[in-house]
Amino acid sequence: MHPRVGDYLALLKPRVMSLVVFTGLVGLVAAPGDIHPVLAILAILCIAVGAGASGALNMWYDSDIDAVMSRTKGRPIPAGRLTDGDALGFGVALSVGSVVVLGLFINVLSAALLAFTILFYVVVYTMWLKRRTAQNIVIGGASGALPPVIGWAAVTGTVSWEPLLLFAIIFMWTPPHFWALSLFAKGDYEKVGVPMLPVVSGQRETRKQILIYSVLLVPLAISPSLLGMAGTLYGAVSSVLGAGFLVLAWRVWRGEDMTQPRRLFLFSILYLFALFAALLVEKLVGLS
Structure with a gap:
C-alpha cells in the first residue's frame, strides 16, 4: 500500500495542531510591537509545522500501543499505511526545518522555544512520562501551553x-x-x-x-x-x-x-x- 498525502497529514494530528496554532496566533497578535505580515505568517507556519512534527514523532513512538487502542488503531502506522521509518523521518525533518526557519527569519528566542516545545513533548512527555506516571498530562501539558509564548517572542524577541x-x-x-x-x-x-x-x-x-x-x-x-x-x-x-x-x-x-x-x-x-x-x-x- 502506497502512502498518500492524507496519511502524512494525519501524522500531524491536525485537530490538535489547529488549537495549538490558534493560541500561537493570539500570542503573536497580542504582543506589543510590529511584525511584517509575511514574517507573521511565516512564524505561525513554523509553529504549525513544529506542532505537526511533534504529533508525527508521538505517533512513531506510540505506534505499538496505538495498534491496540480502539481510539487510535486507525492511525496511519498501525493501519499499515505508513511505516515507523516514514513517520520518524517525516517528524525529524519537519522539526529541524521549522526550528531552523524560525531562527533564521524571525529570531533565536522563538526558535529556541519551539525546539524546547518539540523536545519536551516527544522526549519528556511521550518517551518518559506517558508510560510511567499518572502525572503525565499535568507535566507534559507544558508543551501544549507554550505556543502563545512562542508567538509573543516572535514579535518582541522577549518573554x-x-x-x-x-x-x-x-x-x-x-x-x-x-x-x-x-x-x-x-x-x-x-x-x-x-x-x-x-x-x-x-x-x-x-x-x-x-x-x-x-x-x-x-x-x-x-x-x-x-x-x-x-x-x-x-x-x-x-x-x-x-x-x-x-x-x-x-x-x-x-x-x-x-x-x-x-x-x-x-x-x-x-x-x-x-x-x-x-x-x-x-x-x-x-x-x-
Missing part, C-alpha cells in the same frame, strides 16, 4: 508576564480536559498499560481532581481582564464560560456515568478556543 499568563491558563486547562477524555477511554489505557489517572487512582479520584483543577483554572482564566491585559469582552466571555465549566466539572464529580465527562471534554475545547478568540478580537479591534 514577559503576559504570555506566561496565557501559558498558565492552557497549562491548568490541560488536566481537566484530558482527564475527562481518559474517563471514557479508560479501557483503552488499561489494555496498553498507560497509567492515566483513572487507571491508577480510579474514577472517583479522577473526578475529584478534575473539579479541583477546574476551580483553579476559572479564576486564572478571568485574571487577564483584571490585570489590564484584556478588556470587557474577554472578561465577560471568560466569566460566563467559566461558570459553565465549573457546573460541568461539578456534575462530573457528582456523577458516575460517562455522559458528563464527554460533555466536559467537548465543552473544554470550546472554552479554550473562545477565551483566545475573545482576546484576539479585542486586540484586532483595539478594545484592549
